[in-house]
Amino acid sequence: MPIYLIGMMGSGKTTLGNKLSKILNMSFIDLDKEIEKIENTTINNLFSKKGEEYFRNLESKVLKNTEAKNAIVATGGGIILRKENRLFLKNHKTIFLYVPVEDLIKRINPDNRPLLKDGKDRLYKIWDMRKALYNEFKKIDLSNLNIQESLAKILYEIIDEKEEILENDFQEVIIKYKGLMDLKNKKYVFASKNVYRIYREFFNKPFLLKEGEEKKDYKNLEYIYQYLIENEISRKDEIYGVGGGSVTDLTGFIGSTFKRGLDFYFYPTTLLSQIDASIGGKTGINFSKIKNVIGTFSIPEKVIIDPITIISQDEKNYLSGIIEGFKIAIIDGNTSLFTENIEKIKNRNLNILEKIIKYAAITKLKIVSKDPYDNNIRRLLNLGHTFGHGFESITGITHGLSVGWGIKKEIELFEDKIKEKDKKIILNFLKKILPEEIFKKDIPTEKLKNYIIQDKKINNNSIIDFPIIKSIGNVELEKIKITDIIK
């Protein structure tokens, strides 16, 4: 079934449609491009040589030809002028991408737009003439949203609700498309500012947290306790954490300590938090620059994973999640899910993303259920983290990318232990996913040292259970003296 995107020129129909098609495994049709192909000329030329009437007739015909296609169809801005087109579009899935005219003007190059040959200000007139017609369709407001965020908002219109419980004995984890819609009637929601900005219509007065580890600190914790007291939260109330790992970690810590424990729920909105932070019952805050040094083991009532929210992530944070997933695959064995789908991963194909989320989440659940309090095999998940945490603290680079760097560093350090073939597979994937400047970055060991010795997993004889990659699917903990690593 085709999905039609309508909207003013410059509203992003082509860019977003093209990307959407890759996310959804559909083909992409740009009506203007189809017309140009048929007539073997540009739209500009067609307008000036044969006139608008000729163009509109052709446009209607081409539009109807897409009816049987499984495609995202980007239409021309004027398509809604004809009643027959509007009738056709109403009989199909059609979405109106709304962007305020002020913003459109900034984006558009008038040279390619025949209707703007007398100047951009004409856009206001065009909008005034057409807005009633556009508004007959389902409108998505893309004001102040970037491309990824816009895609997510469109997906929220296109995709059907769908829910699947991940089978495991450890904690309740549900993949739920459009899960954020649950939040409308919830009272005590802690949300990252960023998620609130994008998905505002799903919230009802949340307590807003700045995204990023720096807000998962002692001072912010104090504000939230104060907020809960002022709002007279009772032990029977429920709290919700919506955002990345820092939001869910903090919410979990509050949920496990306020009045000795409230029920708490996670809606992780980043890939990293969906497959890592929200799974396994670790909560925590940072203290004195040390990550998660204060925390509890406490399992949320439910974790609701909405894969659409991954589409709205910025690139670095998205890839950060991919690398944590890849880390899990190195431990468990199924790296081909990643290495054979690099293009799809880069295009955020939802089908492959759902597979990655399920695989990584279930694998992590399998590991943590064997060792909930992190005394032995759960430490395998620490792969790349001893160096990665240090790198993250020094450079401020996102967690997963830092872990990617850490995996590379640790492979180099224990080069003699890993199978040559697997080393190549891993480093090759990291090279394709990590930005080049990170992949190649070097940090003097002296600088890393101070952070490495604060690793929670080091015991009082300075021994750490260090995950060593022998081969893909065979990572083993070895007792390593931390001072030996530093040397």
Add this chain to the structure above:
Amino acid sequence: MPIYLIGMMGSGKTTLGNKLSKILNMSFIDLDKEIEKIENTTINNLFSKKGEEYFRNLESKVLKNTEAKNAIVATGGGIILRKENRLFLKNHKTIFLYVPVEDLIKRINPDNRPLLKDGKDRLYKIWDMRKALYNEFKKIDLSNLNIQESLAKILYEIIDEKEEILENDFQEVIIKYKGLMDLKNKKYVFASKNVYRIYREFFNKPFLLKEGEEKKDYKNLEYIYQYLIENEISRKDEIYGVGGGSVTDLTGFIGSTFKRGLDFYFYPTTLLSQIDASIGGKTGINFSKIKNVIGTFSIPEKVIIDPITIISQDEKNYLSGIIEGFKIAIIDGNTSLFTENIEKIKNRNLNILEKIIKYAAITKLKIVSKDPYDNNIRRLLNLGHTFGHGFESITGITHGLSVGWGIKKEIELFEDKIKEKDKKIILNFLKKILPEEIFKKDIPTEKLKNYIIQDKKINNNSIIDFPIIKSIGNVELEKIKITDIIK
């Protein structure tokens, strides 16, 4: 077997000996009093009429006559002057109570002391002459200790080590006389300043906490996290909380949150913490003036109860513990353990104290094991607390005494529900134990209100499970609307 107290005049041999005898169920013999009885005159008269030689002969004879007595024997200051006395004392349990001369001078009234008739300064000479002789005996340094504290230090010399595990499935609780001696080789000990002052020789550089709820706060918690980080505490280290309930609550919270949990041990040193705070797995700190509003359920590895430490408590805090124990007895039924032993309780008889500790601790363990997360019957333990907590916050009066007041207030409020006979038994006991000004104190309900509505147990419909005494041994939770109580 007799136990002999020796030491300079004014070192407290009579006062302490008399109290010790009541603590230990022994008789008390004051050698000077015995001599006065035999000679039917005062020691002063005897000295001036018959001379020191006559007195010393008599003293030696009277001393030897005590050999078969099960008694605490207070001797005269000069008893060690004779070699035969010293030999006799060395063949028996003898303790030298050391108090610096400067302090002795402050205490003594020279009129009753024949050797000081020429002025108090002679005491320095007497001490110089005798100190070598005193020092042949086991010395207990009572500098800067009050009477109760001195008694505890003496008991630490007199009593044998003894250990008993309290049978239960919930947590490991051990009654261990002289248990504090375990702490000598422990590294991370959080101790109240007060306990450290009294029992300093059992510690090795503890982290000192001021006694009292006000230090169980967010700011102090921060200091301790900082201390743990600076000392590079690993997850495998153990921490120890030694003091009253505020110290163990705080230590437990730290133990359950630092690096997501260290092993922690409690050495509760107050009766209240021994039978209440350290049992049941509640940890907590105060926040924004609300008690224990931040906390966890987390069970210490072990609780070591040393009954001797109760002897060193000040009176109000001691009685505070008695009232919490009595509260448990009201719920469970055995109030006669309290009401039939009022004199012994006031004298802190160790035999009865041990019975009370065991009874209250085991009963509390029985209740909490049926409801570890405080959802139903554990709330019976809240008896007297809804009003007691408010009273405590307003007046600053110790917890248990406030609870005593709260029980009285709650009985008056629900007067029609309690059996008349049992009401009398309970109020009669409270009247004998609570200081009169507390028993009779009135607080306007308006003032109590603000504190009462913050009770953690109130749910979001303002309903509280309120423990109502029907009779002794039959306390029931009734759902009460908090606004009804306030009216």
